[in-house]
Amino acid sequence: MPQIVECVPNISEGRRPEVVEAVIDEIRQVEGVSLLDYSSDADHNRTVITFVGEMEPVKEAAFRLTKKAVELIDMEKHTGEHPRIGAVDVIPFIPIQGVEMEECIAAAKEVAKRIADELNVPTYLYGEAAQRPERRNLANIRKGQYEALKEEIGKEERRPDFGPAKTHPTAGATVVGARMPLVAFNVNLDTDQKWIADKIARAVRESSGGFKNVKAMGVMLEDRNQVQVSMNLENYVKTPIYRVFETIKREAARYGVNVVGSEIIGLVPQQALIDVAEWYLQVEEFNSDQVLENRLK
């Protein structure tokens, strides 16, 4: 199986297509990297980019796009609804296939150091790559955004992991890290009582005592007259889809409510679904090399 690392940089530009294209072109020019998706949001003034490949080209592409974004984006002129601290706001490395989290953490450190050394942009490590516990959570690093960080970066608690304790005059600072892929998974219930979806969301999510790595909220689907438990599963290995799904079914049953369907939004790693099949079929031993497509080089 080929090694697959995913990288999902967020840049602080969602209004000037020529700038976005110039940054994206840097990725396109790295051999061995596939650009899967990018989408700009004008209100957020932000673009989310997704590309994949083996580790070396992915690291190179992450650096090159940062260099271009640092040249073209001026945080002094940036406005937008989404919290941000720099021209390249955040760069997560994500293990998909044939690569360990440890390798993604090492990649994050290497790229963060290179950005600081060569571009003079201070960098922070977050997620699994965090060097301080409070920096596992991106929101803590972004507190007060670019404008506050510019003033506070000299303080001990805001000191960057690499580079000067001074924001770049136009590019601010950048957060680099490693995390598991997200699975966006929603479960629909045969009731119009939103409080039931809220109750179930509280039962399954980490913040209120449920499963680790799960974010959840109740949503009313007006057009269907049904409610939904809308979730992000942030680690499908440690907290698998089937376990959360079965818990939702059981909690719903307590109110006499049934699950009518579910949705997987966007991309999902193959292994997350194979894990579901294995669990329900009670497969005793299975190796992902048995998946025919995985035999192809």
Added chain:
Amino acid sequence: MPQIVECVPNISEGRRPEVVEAVIDEIRQVEGVSLLDYSSDADHNRTVITFVGEMEPVKEAAFRLTKKAVELIDMEKHTGEHPRIGAVDVIPFIPIQGVEMEECIAAAKEVAKRIADELNVPTYLYGEAAQRPERRNLANIRKGQYEALKEEIGKEERRPDFGPAKTHPTAGATVVGARMPLVAFNVNLDTDQKWIADKIARAVRESSGGFKNVKAMGVMLEDRNQVQVSMNLENYVKTPIYRVFETIKREAARYGVNVVGSEIIGLVPQQALIDVAEWYLQVEEFNSDQVLENRLK
């Protein structure tokens, strides 16, 4: 997604490695084809070869290996336990990804015609490519094997679909066709009563009134002191794994018996497992393009 066609030719040579290698080398020389596996059985005097690729190179490789096998294998001298009618006994084309059964049927016809025209070996079409209903079943074409076919090929009911109504003097005849991939799936029960596995096998298999496309039998697992329902699922799209599995669980429950586990033997198409995950999670809409790995070129 790249197009993937699987081809699993069976050649009538399992004792002389130099002959097997010479035939396999023909496949290796076709660009765009991946050799996944080959295994020889000396008792059967037969080798089963598995390779995959896009349609054009797969067809080319199928023809070239046949040409080489026709040169090197003499059916007049062949002995072995497995039924066979020719040097290349059977060549199935199997749709795996991004390819329709209709295209595999067309490929089977084209390759069967080319073998007849260029190698003067009579060919039969079987499985989904069959031109006569009784030829869907390979066993009907192979009745009496090479030795009987040599005498009977002139009869109307044994007339080949392509080529002369006369077996090749050394290579006999070849069967070419199209079929779905097999899934070898076994379900283990928490009982040592083999009759229960036999009963359940009869309940789920086509031949005794169960599901179409299912072959099943009861097996005693001596070392575990448990019994097994051992199956071939011959069309995972029309007769999916989860439906057969759920039926086995229900039938076992009628005897107070539980399913303790299952096994998937050998290769399985990714889609067969994704279908399982979708069904159990009650996913409302899912496109296999959402599987991250399928986005890679």
